[in-house]
Every structure is written in structure tokens, then in C-alpha cells.
Amino acid sequence: xxxxxxxxxxxxxxxxxxxxxxxxxxxxxxxxxxxxxxxxxxxxxxxxxxxxxxxxxxxxxxxxxxxxxxxxxxxxxxxxxxxxxxxxxxxxxxxxxxxxxxxxxxxxxxxxxxxxxxxxxxxxxxxxxxxxxxxxxxxxxxxxxxxxxxxxxxxxxxxxxxxxxxxxxxxxxxxxxxxxxxxxxxxxxxxxxxxxxxxxxxxxxxxxxxxxxxxxxxxxxxxxxxxxxxxxxxxxxxxxxxxxxxxxxxxxxxxxxxxxxxxxxxxxxxxxxxxxxxxxxxxxxxxxxxxxxxxxxxxxxxxxxxxxxxxxxxxxxxxxxxxxxxxxxxxxxxxxxxxxxxxxxxxxxxxxxxxxxxxxxxxxxxxxxxxxxxxxxxxxxxxxxxxxxxxx
Amino acid sequence: xxxxxxxxxxxxxxxxxxxxxxxxxxxxxxxxxxxxxxxxxxxxxxxxxxxxxxxxxxxxxxxxxxxxxxxxxxxxxxxxxxxxxxxxxxxxxxxxxxxxxxxxxxxxxxxxxxxxxxxxxxxxxxxxxxxxxxxxxxxxxxxxxxxxxxxxxxxxxxxxxxxxxxxxxxxxxxxxxxxxxxxxxxxxxxxxxxxxxxxxxxxxxxxxxxxxxxxxxxxxxxxxxxxxxxxxxxxxxxxxxxxxxxxxxxxxxxxxxxxxxxxxxxxxxxxxxxxxxxxxxxxxxxxxxxxxxxxxxxxxxxxxxxxxxxxxxxxxxxxxxxxxxxxxxxxxxxxxxxxxxxxxxxxxx
Numbered sequence: 001x002x003x004x005x006x007x008x009x010x011x012x013x014x015x016x017x018x019x020x021x022x023x024x025x026x027x028x029x030x031x032x033x034x035x036x037x038x039x040x041x042x043x044x045x046x047x048x049x050x051x052x053x054x055x056x057x058x059x060x061x062x063x064x065x066x067x068x069x070x071x072x073x074x075x076x077x078x079x080x081x082x083x084x085x086x087x088x089x090x091x092x093x094x095x096x097x098x099x100x101x102x103x104x105x106x107x108x109x110x111x112x113x114x115x116x117x118x119x120x121x122x123x124x125x126x127x128x129x130x131x132x133x134x135x136x137x138x139x140x141x142x143x144x145x146x147x148x149x150x151x152x153x154x155x156x157x158x159x160x161x162x163x164x165x166x167x168x169x170x171x172x173x174x175x176x177x178x179x180x181x182x183x184x185x186x187x188x189x190x191x192x193x194x195x196x197x198x199x200x201x202x203x204x205x206x207x208x209x210x211x212x213x214x215x216x217x218x219x220x221x222x223x224x225x226x227x228x229x230x231x232x233x234x235x236x237x238x239x240x241x242x243x244x245x246x247x248x249x250x251x252x253x254x255x256x257x258x259x260x261x262x263x264x265x266x267x268x269x270x271x272x273x274x275x276x277x278x279x280x281x282x283x284x285x286x287x288x289x290x291x292x293x294x295x296x297x298x299x300x301x302x303x304x305x306x307x308x309x310x311x312x313x314x315x316x317x318x319x320x321x322x323x324x325x326x327x328x329x330x331x332x333x334x335x336x337x338x339x340x341x342x343x344x345x346x347x348x349x350x351x352x353x354x355x356x357x358x359x360x361x362x363x364x365x366x367x368x369x370x371x372x373x374x375x376x377x378x379x380x381x382x383x384x385x386x387x388x389x390x391x392x
Numbered sequence: 393x394x395x396x397x398x399x400x401x402x403x404x405x406x407x408x409x410x411x412x413x414x415x416x417x418x419x420x421x422x423x424x425x426x427x428x429x430x431x432x433x434x435x436x437x438x439x440x441x442x443x444x445x446x447x448x449x450x451x452x453x454x455x456x457x458x459x460x461x462x463x464x465x466x467x468x469x470x471x472x473x474x475x476x477x478x479x480x481x482x483x484x485x486x487x488x489x490x491x492x493x494x495x496x497x498x499x500x501x502x503x504x505x506x507x508x509x510x511x512x513x514x515x516x517x518x519x520x521x522x523x524x525x526x527x528x529x530x531x532x533x534x535x536x537x538x539x540x541x542x543x544x545x546x547x548x549x550x551x552x553x554x555x556x557x558x559x560x561x562x563x564x565x566x567x568x569x570x571x572x573x574x575x576x577x578x579x580x581x582x583x584x585x586x587x588x589x590x591x592x593x594x595x596x597x598x599x600x601x602x603x604x605x606x607x608x609x610x611x612x613x614x615x616x617x618x619x620x621x622x623x624x625x626x627x628x629x630x631x632x633x634x635x636x637x638x639x640x641x642x643x644x645x646x647x648x649x650x651x652x653x654x655x656x657x658x659x660x661x662x663x664x665x666x667x668x669x670x671x672x673x674x675x676x677x678x679x680x681x682x683x684x685x686x687x688x689x690x691x692x693x694x695x696x697x698x699x700x701x702x703x704x705x706x707x708x709x710x711x712x713x714x715x716x717x718x719x720x721x722x723x724x725x726x727x728x729x730x731x732x733x734x735x736x737x738x739x740x741x
Contacts, residue, residue, distance in 0.1 A: 006393060007660060327653055380638065383645040389641050
């Protein structure tokens with residue numbers, strides 16, 4: 001335990017990196033060659049890519065082998081992610097399942113649930129969306145009103161209500177959702193976490209075009225949807241605790257690996273060098289913004305290694321996950337905002353025949369301070385749980 | 393990969409924290425405002441603990457440890473706004489002297505200087521070679537000054553005993569900075585190293601200084617945020633603690649997030665310097681930029697949340713604000729270091 005500080009990966013970890021790099025270089029499609037995963041066509045193209053990853057056990061490296069992984073640790077996962085982003089491989093259409101639900105399922109799921117759901121999640125045969133937010137329960141998530149009524153006759157729960165902003169909800173096969181099972185309990189205590197087959201009678205999906213015109217998320221309507229008992233994740237009435245584990249993954253170590261931002265920050269420096277050659281006055285005005293964005297990505301990389309070491313040494317991630325979420329979302333925005341300023345009049349170009357990675361990235365980054373709990377809510381968490389300030 | 397301090401490093405830090413909590417109260421810092429000393433009884437205590445000589449090689453009476461060992465202690469120094477020159481003497485000067493010693497610099501003065509640092513008998517000031525002519529922090533009252541002069545062969549690094557230099561004190565908003573302008577005659581007797589070797593030592597010294605100054609800023613930021621969070625819980629307006637208002641929470645949370653992310657950046661840069669990583673200079677620049685920004689933001693927010701009481705001499709906050717403002721600029725501001733970082737990133741392409 002008392003090992004000296006060391007920021008080098010081990011030889012074994014570097015060998016793992018080399019193996020990943022070799023596989024990716026032979027398999028990754030040309031950058032941005034797949035259609036957007038927020039279209040029906042792109043969703044299937046990304047599913048096919050994930051199946052290819054899974055066939056050689058690269059889709060979920062940190063999972064146990066029995067579920068399709070390689071059983072490696074968090075540091076090896078970070079190494080894999082560095083290579084994945086370095087190779088400019090496609091975005092992960094299965095991210096809600098792999099990075100959010102799976103860690104929660106490993107913590108709370110039964111053996112039967114893990115055996116049933118994890119393998120098809122690893123191969124992207126089943127893709128998951130998240131059914132949490134409701135029209136009247138956004139930042140105030142505990143205000144959820146969608147109900148689940150117990151039916152002993154049918155051996156399960158009957159769900160009714162409305163969910164919204166379900167990322168990938170337009171095309172996903174399964175949904176993990178929070179429903180109120182005890183309307184009389186204190187509002188955090190009456191919730192239960194369900195695994196819902198989207199093909200169940202009574203589920204209606206209404207895709208919502210996003211700011212870019214594509215259907216990245218959807219409204220989900222539930223009318224007397226029967227969910228059997230064995231599809232409750234965790235205990236009945238304990239859904240809030242289960243959901244907070246998922247939220248910890250969403251804000252903390254799991255969802256956003258640092259390689260995503262390190263890679264974008266390096267591309268930003270490339271763009272700066274290019275603009276410096278062509279439009280030096282404009283470029284120089286952005287110099288500090290470029291350096292700030294690169295530094296923020298580097299700080300995120302180091303903080304992740306710091307946190308990963310703490311976890312490997314037996315520590316846990318608490319309210320730091322909220323600080324983390326603020327940082328990665330603001331870093332993503334800083335990188336893309338700097339890029340648009342460097343592009344100047346070229347920044348707005350979009351549409352048919354225009355490949356606009358920075359503008360697309362900026363639109364995506366704009367969602368960061370909103371999803372996974374708004375940054376305002378995260379600041380409340382930091383203030384109350386890290387600094388001990390009183391609740392309002 | 394194991395990015396953490398050792399148990400031993402953390403225990404040493406905790407021991408130093410306990411000593412400083414007792415020996416360096418805000419009353420003690422106020423006393424140092426009235427009579428700033430380079431070497432106080434408190435410095436002798438730190439020398440007895442091995443802190444002053446932490447980076448001095450063992451043959452010279454030190455512990456022979458590195459920046460990774462020192463950084464948590466400098467952070468503690470920042471937390472109490474320690475007036476004594478731990479960062480400068482132990483973090484910047486001693487490693488430089490040890491480097492010169494290890495490089496076989498044939499100067500008989502270096503060994504005794506290192507002995508003196510470890511014994512707590514020698515407070516050292518180091519000039520930032522990037523700002524020729526600027527007042528030197530810690531010069532007023534220093535026993536030894538490491539200074540930069542232009543020579544026939546480019547810049548030279550000189551070691552000048554207090555007896556061979558006239559230091560004109562320069563007032564600082566924070567009197568414990570002991571700023572001074574040294575007037576002295578560079579000579580073959582004072583020169584330590586010149587030419588390319590001098591440049592290499594100056595570059596390493598600049599990077600080390602950025603990291604240890606960054607570490608001190610981490611401690612200052614933490615102290616200011618803690619002080620202010622406590623005040624926000626205690627101070628009531630509209631019948632409730634002001635810390636229950638989101639407008640106040642979000643100010644403090646923003647500063648806390650910056651601090652959380654500045655820490656590993658500073659620690660990683662210390663490791664890069666200790667291990668001679670090719671990225672060490674770049675890491676040091678990111679560290680200083682982050683720590684300067686985090687502490688400057690913590691200072692801004694702390695004053696704002698305190699309100700008028702924070703603007704008074706009576707409230708302890710200003711002791712931390714003033715040190716922060718000085719150190720945020722010392723050894724390169726955040727902007728300076730980001731400019732250096734970008735140059736380095738472009739050069740690497």
C-alpha cells in the first residue's frame with residue numbers, strides 16, 4: 001500500500017495498450033464515416049460497430065469475462081479509452097447501458113439479472129435508454145410522479161406516467177426507469193428502479209428533434225405497462241439509492257473518460273497551429289483560451305488518475321463526482337468554444353455536405369452542463385456535502 | 393501507476409499541520425507583519441523536525457527527499473500563511489544548490505550552505521531570472537541570495553552572502569514577503585555557474601519555483617474557502633445563514649471545484665520534476681496557472697462572501713488574500729504560464 005507516487009503505467013498496462021492500439025488500427029472505420037447515431041440508420045451502424053468491438057472483447061474491457069469483458073481494472077480501462085479516442089473510433093451508442101446501468105447492475109443486480117442483461121448489453125444487441133426525467137421532475141428528480149401499482153394477480157408492477165429527455169429513447173430496446181411505488185412515503189423513499197422492455201404493450205415513444213434537428217432523445221408514455229417482479233433492480237422503495245449509484249457513475253469516473261477531452265484538446269492545438277499560419281491575428285487573440293482549454297483537459301486527466309488510485313486503494317467517490325461533472329462539462333465547452341472562435345466566419349457552416357466536427361461538438365458540449373443533473377444542482381451538492389453549507 | 397502520497401508522506405504532513413496550527417496562528421502572522429524575520433524560533437522548530445532540510449542531501453544533514461515529499465508540507469505552510477521562507481529556501485534554493493553540488497560545481501561554499509539550510513541557520517532568497525531588476529522576495533533579511541547577472545558568456549548564476557550585498561527593502565502589501573532590491577558586484581568569487589549550464593539550472597529552478605509556489609497557493613485557497621464556509625454558516629441575514637443561499641453556495645462551490653482540480657495538477661508536476669520527465673516544464677506551467685487561478689478565485693469569492701467585515705484589518709482574511717495576490721504573480725502569473733504552455737505545445741508539433 002505504501003508505494004511511492006508513480007504516474008507511469010506498468011509494462012503490462014503498456015502491453016495492453018499496444019494490443020488495443022493494434023486491434024483498433026485494423027478495425028476502426030474512417031473518422032466520422034458512420035451516420036449520426038441519433039438517426040435510425042446511424043443507430044444501426046453504431047450498433048454494428050459495437051458488435052464488432054464485442055466480437056473481440058473490446059466493448060466492455062473492465063467487465064468480468066463471463067459477461068463479455070476482459071476482467072481488467074480501472075487503469076486498463078483508462079488506457080483502452082485513451083487508445084479508443086486516439087483512434088477516433090465512433091461514439092458509443094450503448095453508453096447509457098455500458099457506462100451507467102452496468103455499474104449499477106454490478107452493485108445491485110441479482111445473478112439472474114446480470115446473466116440476462118449484461119451479455120446482450122456488451123454486444124449492443126440490446127441498447128438501453130434512461131427513463132428518469134419527467135415534465136415536472138427535472139432538477140427536482142425526487143418529484144417523480146409516474147406510478148407503479150402492485151398487481152399480485154399479474155405477478156408484477158403496472159407502470160403509468162410519462163418520462164422525457166430519454167437519450168437514445170427513440171431507438172432503444174430497453175429502458176431503466178424510476179417510478180413511484182409508494183405515493184404515501186416521503187418522496188425520496190417511495191421510488192423503485194425498473195428495467196423495462198420497450199416492446200411491452202402500453203409503451204409509446206415519441207421522438208423529440210434536438211437542437212440539431214436529429215432525434216437524440218424521446219418522450220416515453222406508459223399506459224398500464226406490466227413489469228414482472230424480477231425486473232426490479234434493487235429493493236422496492238429503494239430506487240432513489242440505486243439511482244444515486246447510477247448518477248455517481250454519470251458524474252464520476254465512468255461516463256466521461258479523460259481521453260475524450262485530451263484528444264479534443266490536442267486537435268484544438270492543431271487547429272490553432274493551422275489558424276496561426278493562415279490568420280495569425282485572430283489566432284493570437286484566442287491563444288489564452290486555447291491554453292486554458294488544453295490545461296483543463298490535462299487537469300481532468302490527472303484528477304481521474306488521482307481518483308482512480310484512491311478507488312483502487314479502497315476509497316470511494318462521494319460528492320467529488322459533482323465537482324467532476326462540473327469540470328468535464330465546462331472543459332468540453334471551453335475546448336469547443338475556443339475552436340469556434342478560431343474558425344471565425346467558418347464556425348457557423350453546417351448542413352448538407354459540410355463536415356462540421358467543431359460545431360457538432362459544440363452543440364453536444366452545450367448539453368453537458370444540463371444533463372446528468374444541471375451544474376447548478378452539482379454546485380449545491382459541492383457546497384452542501386463538501387463544504388458543509390446548510391440546505392435552503 | 394499509483395498517483396497518491398505514501399502513508400509516511402501523509403503522516404509527516406499531519407505532524408507538520410499540528411505543529412503549525414499551534415506555532416503559526418493568525419496572531420503570529422500579524423506579529424510577523426510588524427517584525428518580519430527570515431529565521432524566527434518557528435523556523436528553528438521546522439528545522440528540528442527536518443522540514444527546513446527536507447530537500448538537502450543527507451551528507452549535509454538533510455533528509456535528501458524530493459518535491460513530492462515537500463509539496464504537502466508547503467501546502468500546510470500556505471494553509472497558515474507561514475511567514476517563513478519554506479517554499480523559497482527548501483523548495484527552490486536547496487534543490488538548486490544540491491543540483492550544483494551533484495554536478496560537481498567546484499565551489500567550496502555550496503557544502504556549508506547546504507549544511508546551513510538543514511540546520512535552519514540559513515534563509516535563502518532566489519531571484520526569478522525572468523524578471524531582471526524586479527525586487528527579490530525574501531531578500532530583506534536573507535543570509536544568502538542566489539542572483540542572476542549578465543556575463544560574457546550569457547546569464548550567470550551567483551551565490552552572494554548577505555555580507556557582500558546591500559539590500560534595499562521594498563514595501564509589499566504583505567510585509568512578510570520581505571522584498572528587497574539587492575545591489576552587489578558580480579565577481580568570479582560569487583559566480584556559481586554560467587553559459588548553457590546556467591540556463592539549464594535557471595530553467596529547472598523556474599519550474600520548481602512554479603510548482604512549490606503553486607503548492608503554497610493550494611494551501612492558501614483551502615484556508616480561505618474553509619474560513620469563508622465557516623463564516624457563511626455562522627452569519628445570518630433574512631433570518632437564515634447566508635450559506636443557505638444558492639448565490640453564496642455557488643460562489644464557494646466554483647472556487648472549491650477549481651481547487652479540487654488544481655491539486656493533482658500540482659502533485660503531478662512535482663512528480664514530473666522529481667523523475668526528470670521530459671514534460672516537467674510543461675507540467676509545472678499548467679500547475680502554476682491552475683493554482684494561481686484557483687487561489688485568486690478563492691480570494692475573490694472569500695472577500696465577497698465575507699462582505700464588509702472581510703475588508704477590515706481586524707478580520708484575518710486579509711492575511712491570506714495578500715499572500716495569495718503576491719504568490720499568484722510570483723514566478724510567473726497564470727497568463728505567463730499559459731503562454732509558455734502554448735509555446736511548448738506548438739514546439740512539440
